[in-house]
Amino acid sequence: MSQQMGDSHRRFLQTMMANGIVDEQGARALYQHCCETHNTQYAPDKLDDFIDTINSRLQPMFMQIRKGMSEDNGQQYYALVNMAETNVTRMSSDYADNELELFRKTMDLIVGSENGKASSTDILNSTDTMTAKKLKKSETEHLLNRLVNDKWLNEKRGEYTLSTRCIIEMEPYIRAMYQDQVKVCHICRNIAFQCQICENPACGIKIHNPCVARYFKGRSEPRCPACDDFWPHEIPEVRRPQSRSRR
Template sequence: MAVTLFDSHRRFLQTIMCNGIMEGSKAKAVHRHCCEVYHTPYTDDSLDEFIDLINSYLQPLFMQIRKGMSEDDGLQYYTLVNMAETDITRMSSDYADNELELFRKTMDLIVDSENGTASSTDVLNCADSLQTKKMKKKETEQVLSRLVQDKWLNEKHGEYTLSTRCIMEMEQYIRNIYQDLVKSCAICHNIAFQSQMCCNPSCGIKIHIPCAARYYKGRVDPRCPACSKFWPHEIPAIRTSSQVSTLSPPVASAISTSQSRRMR
């Protein structure tokens, strides 16, 4: 049976395509805006149902709007994922071969680390060992800047991490390539890089830091959910998204841009 999308669905899809990835509160604001503009029935808790209808339309195209959690702040994000391409080749149209190799080596460093990070020094040193074509330091820095700008990597205080978009879009690739190194969070069951680990050698489960904040909230004697050993790590505070009642300028701008592209 053919799926019929209304203009509100099309506008939302165009906006998320324009943004690449949207934080949950912004996605809800865009959803509300699209429904109001095109007089589509709206309720505060209907975003996932709204997206399910769009995904029914996208399914034959091997695409999907997927929801995931940020390892950094624990907030929900939405991104458009190409299901037909499950590896790094999806970036080949935007990056040269040596730039893709640099990204792969950066990913190797991040996955192989204990805390899900790679120092800028280690990443820059990778440029000297590229098999495709070596890069100078300035060229490497420019590529890394693009990868951050395109939301494949995050950078903070000289440390690189895999972005929420990267983990969500390349989950299957990461699990296939790094199957012996990658663990899932014991709470949310998504890939865990930036996390806390059980100190029991026979256990060793990982929990995302935001998941640990929620799971251990108010517990005076935190225990590992798998082996019940004492959880020795500092319990972080829960971070929440600010309430969004109106469209923020970046989201409003993205909606305007997506509309103008549709009208050309």
């Protein structure tokens, strides 16, 4: 049975509502801060129980704090998600119809790619096939910046990927809309976009780069965990989360 919701839970929720998403280290620091601020019991290993208490109160409002992994660095994140509307329409209060159409087209490009990325050039070119009012180049660039700032997309060197927040919140929509294209990571079983793929045509499993790093660490001869073929890709280093100073 979940504990009673108190001021420490409410402060935690308010911060999640303001930020939308925080990494696990930040969530643990916030949990401790909320407990100490309101003189409630703090147990370092009870963060998920603490969040479960909040989620039990959010359930009637079809909201939930959900945990997911970053494809970029393998770190765990907590995101406040809307369970009632898991598709792109939930963004309609912040974006115009033609902006949402371009976001869908960007998702199409990312999901349909082999590396989970879409170039700014391809996104700009996709405006030619829009059914709603076509966006100008400057408007498209401004929209992409907004989507990055609002944590729906990530951008690096002119290439866009789905953010951790987007994958966590839109997962049901992504699985339903792209069921023939989406594959899951063989190791963590989460949706896989940025990943390595087994080159055996009879296998073709996907593994997130951070999962590759952890799975093959210390193995003298990396072999596919599904078909046992030699794994020809470069094995990345296991990335450690950066420590943060207490405020």
